[in-house]
Amino acid sequence: SQQGEEDPQALSIQEGENATMNCSYKTSINNLQWYRQNSGRGLVHLILIRSNEREKHSGRLRVTLDTSKKSSSLLITASRAADTASYFCATDGIYNQGGKLIFGQGTELSVKP
Amino acid sequence: NAGVTQTPKFQVLKTGQSMTLQCAQDMNHEYMSWYRQDPGMGLRLIHYSVGAGITDQGEVPNGYNVSRSTTEDFPLRLLSAAPSQTSVYFCASRPPLGAGGFYEQYFGPGTRLTVT
Numbered sequence: 001s002q003q004g005e006e007d008p009q010a011l012s013i014q015e016g017e018n019a020t021m022n023c024s025y026k027t028s029i030n031n032l033q034w035y036r037q038n039s040g041r042g043l044v045h046l047i048l049i050r051s052n053e054r055e056k057h058s059g060r061l062r063v064t065l066d067t068s069k070k071s072s073s074l075l076i077t078a079s080r081a082a083d084t085a086s087y088f089c090a091t092d093g094i095y096n097q098g099g100k101l102i103f104g105q106g107t108e109l110s111v112k113p
Numbered sequence: 114n115a116g117v118t119q120t121p122k123f124q125v126l127k128t129g130q131s132m133t134l135q136c137a138q139d140m141n142h143e144y145m146s147w148y149r150q151d152p153g154m155g156l157r158l159i160h161y162s163v164g165a166g167i168t169d170q171g172e173v174p175n176g177y178n179v180s181r182s183t184t185e186d187f188p189l190r191l192l193s194a195a196p197s198q199t200s201v202y203f204c205a206s207r208p209p210l211g212a213g214g215f216y217e218q219y220f221g222p223g224t225r226l227t228v229t
Binding site: 041048105 | 117146148153155156158172217222
């Protein structure tokens, strides 16, 4: 079964607005990662947050992690049309052998100019 | 570095045919994995390898074989293709645990496979 569940499945916003995507997971983790996928392309790593961290920033990205609720959120501030893509959370569970990642179903973000 | 490369980019097979999807990386990564991506399903792990000669099953291994004879290459074999294997296949690699990296995975561009 998949570890991560994301919502919303699809999000449409105007350029300049903020976009928030949420991820919930089921078991204890070492870290949680967010990836972006442009249409027809492979996934690109955005940011990683460790289980002992609560918040992390990278440019216009802000990730939070609540291990008590087993949830994470990705905030993209001042969105641009180029942010249009699918975003996936992936968990590295503490019981995973070899550090394999389990991906959520993704949030499809559309940013309109 | 070329990163993670996959061939072919597109493939059409008939039911029952076999083929091998190629994956190679030039970053000396120990860990490699194969995922399939289907609409509404996200990415599901098929097989993975923590080093040459070591492979293990992921979530959806049935109908697929892998081997890892070198650090660089991790081919995925479809033994007898079925329409249910129509999907986009991604190969990924990452540095070994404890190497000081952050365990992010590097993905190839994908192979789009259609089985008729």
